[in-house]
Amino acid sequence: MSAADDRSDHRESREDSERMLARYMAERGLKSTRQRSLILSTFFQVGGHLNVEELLLRVRELDPKVSAATVYRTMKLLTESGVAHARHFGDGQTRFELATDHHDHLICTHCGRIVEFEDEEIEALQLAVARRHGFTVVDHKMELYGRCSSCV
Amino acid sequence: MSAADDRSDHRESREDSERMLARYMAERGLKSTRQRSLILSTFFQVGGHLNVEELLLRVRELDPKVSAATVYRTMKLLTESGVAHARHFGDGQTRFELATDHHDHLICTHCGRIVEFEDEEIEALQLAVARRHGFTVVDHKMELYGRCSSCV
DNA sequence: GGGACGAATGAGAATGAATTGCAATTGCCC
DNA sequence: GGGCAATTGCAATTCATTCTCATTCGTCCC
16 A cells, blocks of 8 residues: 555565674674564565554564564664664654665655655766765765645 | 855845745734744844754844744744745754755765755756656755765 | 734643663573 | 573653643734
């Protein structure tokens, strides 16, 4: 139903992400726990645009005792380790997506539909603009807001 | 010292904005008050990237009794009337800028410097991407995060 | 100029997302 | 299997923002 359903490819990168995370955790003596694994696999399975509340609901289907604080802490860990990216749209919540899964967003201001896209040409121009201003870009966000075809 | 100091032109549009606001207010029987005028003129004078706290400080230099709630309410009014745009960067606050003053942002993740830019070519490509997905764009945000020249 | 009436204000309480302190629990290395 | 630091769940806290409500203020009408 959601736009995320359109994507079923995980781009061969779940292993890479898990390796990245394992390394990050090993480097600082962090532990792998049942809750973390559960949150991670739920996050991978759903694949994006999730806020903590939604993620918590999913996780609690499998373990009702997981607390919101743990989900917040785990998503922070995933973000710091580079496995996930935090995004802020207009509503006051943080949404997360797979870091490997780079894309920008088209957002329908009427029905809330989110469509992902990627455009090499735009990204190249972004780098050029940044270079002109002396910046080295490491990340970007681009969101286009408007009406989708069903909401004209 | 902030990046906003680089811009001193108001692009001949303050009058347009005020007309737009006056019309919006007249249409729904809203009243013009001392506080609103004060907030509006402070906002125009500073011209962008302000959060409520900063705006409130400025406003209170002229009238110490203005409450935060009024600033929130006024900024909401300005946003709804199309005079201001609300932006969300990584910190948990809403920043406002003049709607007429369209631009995108380069943000230094190290020192927090914000540089504004505009790129016709990118904007044209954005419209093209949106069209391809059946969207009609009415607004967009683009933020490039990285290191500025002083923070390499 | 003097109401009347609805909109706006200020102060503080309430909300909601996110973070933190803490006692109890759990991974993990020996 | 024991020890010990990391992690968890819960409750309490923080911080931005919104709401409530009694009071004040703008504006329209006479």
